[in-house]
Amino acid sequence: MAEPDDRLQPIPETVAETSGYELESVEHEVMEALAAGDLPRARALIEPLHYADLADLLQHLPADDRRVLVQLLGDDLDPDMLSELDESIRDDIIEQLGLAQVAAAVAELDTDDAVDFIEELDEEEQRQLLEAMPESDRALIEQALAFPEDSAGRLMQREVVRIPAFWDVGQTVDYLRQNADREEEVLPEIFYVIFVVDPHHRPVGQVSLSRLLRTRRTVKIADIMETDMKVIAAATDQEEVAFLFRQRDLVSAPVVDEAGRLVGAITIDDVVDVIHEENEEDLMRMGGVSEDDLYSAAVDTAKSRFTWLFVNLCTAIIASLVIGLFESTIEQVVALAVLMPIVASMGGNAGTQTLTVAVRALATRELSSTNALRVIGKEVLVGSFNGVIFAVITALVAWLWFGNTEIALIIGAAMVANLVIAAFAGSTIPILLERLGVDPAIASTVFLTTVTDVVGFLAFLGLAAWFLL
Amino acid sequence: MAEPDDRLQPIPETVAETSGYELESVEHEVMEALAAGDLPRARALIEPLHYADLADLLQHLPADDRRVLVQLLGDDLDPDMLSELDESIRDDIIEQLGLAQVAAAVAELDTDDAVDFIEELDEEEQRQLLEAMPESDRALIEQALAFPEDSAGRLMQREVVRIPAFWDVGQTVDYLRQNADREEEVLPEIFYVIFVVDPHHRPVGQVSLSRLLRTRRTVKIADIMETDMKVIAAATDQEEVAFLFRQRDLVSAPVVDEAGRLVGAITIDDVVDVIHEENEEDLMRMGGVSEDDLYSAAVDTAKSRFTWLFVNLCTAIIASLVIGLFESTIEQVVALAVLMPIVASMGGNAGTQTLTVAVRALATRELSSTNALRVIGKEVLVGSFNGVIFAVITALVAWLWFGNTEIALIIGAAMVANLVIAAFAGSTIPILLERLGVDPAIASTVFLTTVTDVVGFLAFLGLAAWFLL
CATH class of the missing domain: 1.10.357.20 (SLC41 divalent cation transporters, integral membrane domain)
Structure with a gap:
């Protein structure tokens, strides 16, 4: 009923406006700009793109056009874009950029994304890339790489929020607020649950953030935590993890080492890619194709x-x-x-x-x-x-x-x-x-x-x- | 270093302990118990099972054994179990239980799960089931069913948390705590983000709960909300939604009606099933199978x-x-x-x-x-x-x-x-x-x-x- 008082406020784009067709038209415009040698226009076209769209665009373009664009982007290359690329295209871009620049980009990623990227490289490249990275990131990534390939240990995020069961809601919220202000990153960027651990760092329960937010400060964590949760061993195969998340409709699960200590957490968004990969693998194999080879020579x-x-x-x-x-x-x-x-x-x-x-x-x-x-x-x-x-x-x-x-x-x-x-x-x-x-x-x-x-x-x-x- | 002072505290089961093989052995034991006519033992075996495991077990059993178990469970049947079943098995169980009991069970589900269940029934069954349900649930479900099949409107959760941009963090947290105490359920059971709407109920941003929890009470919501989000039109096909979530690594997205007003939210856990279904459909179709027909006659x-x-x-x-x-x-x-x-x-x-x-x-x-x-x-x-x-x-x-x-x-x-x-x-x-x-x-x-x-x-x-x- 009220008169619109915010007509000029920008409304976020809706999906209908950004369907695949729009990306295709951008692609055609980029190719035209490159063919005409109009590099500023090509750059202006790709600059506003989301990193996932940019990755798609780079994959769709002929190799020469792709190299020109990567050159154009130079240092502005979004590190997240790198982990969206298919293997053969990624190798091509790494070669073009050089390891030093790639290492700097990868260091900006979350550990799970960085591991995701690095584990696909061959051993020599891995060694070189890790050497070119800052000390602290390198240690975390090397720990993750120590877990078997396709295991929960590789999939998990190492940064988790862990608290003791005897805290109350107020202490927990204060802890979160205090740590948010600290220089070094102690808490994960985004998280959905907080894990409750015993003195031996073994997970005994979890509290969803929505539960925490709805509860008064004086209530004990032990009284609101869910104890009926699935704990995943770090060596568990990712296929098993995906099955579990899907079957149980899980959103987050704690990962433990052999001694049962909490070492990380897997969240549903990590698992989505696994589910997709495993399905794709089955489909390809039944068609007699060993790997996704759209972009290889x-x-x-x-x-x-x-x-x-x-x-x-x-x-x-x-x-x-x-x-x-x-x-x-x-x-x-x-x-x-x-x-x-x-x-x-x-x-x-x-x-x-x-x-x-x-x-x-x-x-x-x-x-x-x-x-x-x-x-x-x-x-x-x-x-x-x-x-x-x-x-x-x-x-x-x-x-x-x-x-x-x-x-x-x-x-x-x-x-x-x-x-x-x-x-x-x-x-x-x-x-x-x-x-x-x-x-x-x-x-x-x-x-x-x-x-x-x-x-x-x-x-x-x-x-x-x-x-x- | 500390001595274990909690040796007797139960540790949640880890995945290694509950692999598929364990469910298989439970299945064999249940079948043996049923063959021996030992109903109390069969009931004792299935009682501790998670609803998803129970659904799997019911699907694996021969029809006669399944009916005996459903009879045994009677009123204790977990409503969530119903939505995990394949079509032909579900129809069989509905027939056995009768619509009244099924309606009571479905009324306990979240709207998106209830819609998921009801939309698979034929029109006459839908009508009967809806009539047998409480008024308030019926209205919500009928609204959802008004959206086209396989659309974002069907997929979304209708309960979302919405706040104005001029609130601060403290007001928001207080609002959540107050509403948690109210009799009627205003807030969703679990949520990951809070949507910020303008006076016309159009989404203008979102705040992740982890961000909210890490921010001091006096900070304005407008200062911490992300505005770079994907807004999904309610009529969007679920395949498009799944593509978007996967490509953009989304966890939650607001759904709007034709006027751009926030009507619900889709979270990644709803999308996992869609991704799985779409992949499965492709695989089946390439093999010349029109539908998943493991359980049909x-x-x-x-x-x-x-x-x-x-x-x-x-x-x-x-x-x-x-x-x-x-x-x-x-x-x-x-x-x-x-x-x-x-x-x-x-x-x-x-x-x-x-x-x-x-x-x-x-x-x-x-x-x-x-x-x-x-x-x-x-x-x-x-x-x-x-x-x-x-x-x-x-x-x-x-x-x-x-x-x-x-x-x-x-x-x-x-x-x-x-x-x-x-x-x-x-x-x-x-x-x-x-x-x-x-x-x-x-x-x-x-x-x-x-x-x-x-x-x-x-x-x-x-x-x-x-x-x-």
Whole structure:
């Protein structure tokens, strides 16, 4: 009802105004400015960008344009931008800037972000970079790097707020206010919970800041702390950490060393990237791609994809060997050669459906030893249903095409057999691989295709050799 | 140095103690107890479980065991558990409990969790459930349901803390403490930031609780608030929201209505599930599975997978039609029938690698109109490299096998052609589909396989017909 009295007050931009399309138009303008040699304009265009947008832009640009922009930015390069970059682009920029400048930038990052950045470098680069960094930062980062790769110790923030249980709310708030004024940074920049530790530095509870803020100064911390929390060992794998955060809807969890002492904290924002990475890894592996290689050089990408293709070539040759057994049959009834890929291909597709569900369910732990047999049984049933339906359809197609009832019946029978076997193999292979400690996302597809190709060709051509000749 | 004076104080469990294996052993024990008819023991086993673990356990058990457990739990059923369940299991449990009991449970949830639960029901169930709920909860939930599905409005928490910019830290803290004592819940249970609004309820800034706690009481909110924040329109798609949180490392963002007024807040823990869902959806779609169907009945699963298989059957038939063109060629040189699946299969696999990278890069917006041509060019180059290498290997295999130089040269040439085309198709198809507004994760594979099969058979058999006969 009131008249607007703040019309000139700037309102923060809303998302609709800054969608991906806007970044794309900025990209095109930057490329135009660079093509025209108008460096001041290019600089003016990129200056207002958020560091994450700038990282995206640098990745999208051709290498030459990127180098010009990095040159332009010079010392103004936001250190946070560096940790948003993909590996190959980052290496390129580090090379251009030189280690000294990169070290200065990395020193400005929080320890967890700095570790995130440094752990991706090779050992020699790590050593050089750490040497170029200030003493105090180096020690913290070296401690973090001492934890195994992809562990909670690497993921955690080392700066945490820890207080004893016998304090009251007032003491806690005063402690926070006092330390905020001190020169050296004792408290983390942003935190959501305060950890309560016993005299041995072991976490015994936590207090969320919203709880602390809503409680009167005289109340004891021991009375408002939550004790029902998950404590994470520093050596825990990050995948396990991500699972826990997601399953329990955690926002923050204390990390302890082997003696159970609080050494850091993991917060949900660190875990988001892990969840994303782990999902991406699974998707890539199922597609036969070992790593995210959008930005690496064509030769490197070709090399990294070679192994997968070579393994698949061996699979294809095995399938061909099976066909080779029936050369004389095919010579007499060429229709078999025309129809045989249908059986193999349908088996592969049906098996992949089952495989995808099984690999996913293993990753999210929805598939366990308790229900494995039931899941396999259900998949075989699904395979039988669709096997029969597609047998009828395919037999009809074959009969209309070649007018041969026997071939129609044979392809129908082979279809049922292959779809049932595909369902069995698609659900069993990932479970077995997981038991053997092999990542089911990587290896399952090869085994599955071998099975569905061999069974597909063998059933169809074998039945044909038996009945037709 | 101090002597342990708290040896008997319970230490919270660490993750190592509660890995997936422990839940599995509980599951086996529960199943044994149920099989032995020992209901008190089954109840004792599940009582201490976290609601998320209980949800997992219920999903892993056979339907009969699950119903017995739900019966056992009765009124003690944790409402939070309900929102952790998969669709088919949840429907089953709702049916067993009856709407009245479910409504009472849902009313205890936070609005965002309640909305999360209710939106999955069909319209009639929604109506009945809402009618069975207390008036005040119903209104809040109905408001949320008025926003489009998968929008920021559905995702957000409606309870937010909002203060004017002219307050100081002391006033803010007092406000929080006073409201904490009030009967009705004005403040959210847990929150991480406080939003600063202008007289029109438009967000102008935010203050993180850690900042608030570290600042003296006399400091003005206007002096410590961050104004550089992302404001999200309530109609924004959740995928866009997830992208933004991940790209910008956000922890909390205000949501506004069309007039720009603050109507709620989205926090990172809500977004974690969205990120997970979106990733899962992509993975499933690329595997030809329309939905997560681990728990649905075999008939339903078979039906849901039929469409994908049918589309693939059509693709396979097209490939067979191509082979059919060369029946007489195959009749004369049966070796062609033996070798032809190798060319098609390698094209399919190489194309899938490219496709996976492209689909992923589109989803994460690393692939944009700025770099699309460069990515396609690079993929074609990768296809050429591997095409030549695999042409040599395959030609060698064919020559050793059939001792025929011409066939060896022909399969080599066909391999190069198919791998180059596969790379081109694998990168172009998803980009085109995205431009057309079709989800590239769903449809790309079908188009790709059609291309690689047709080109594979056509190139190999065509060259053979040309040169051999």
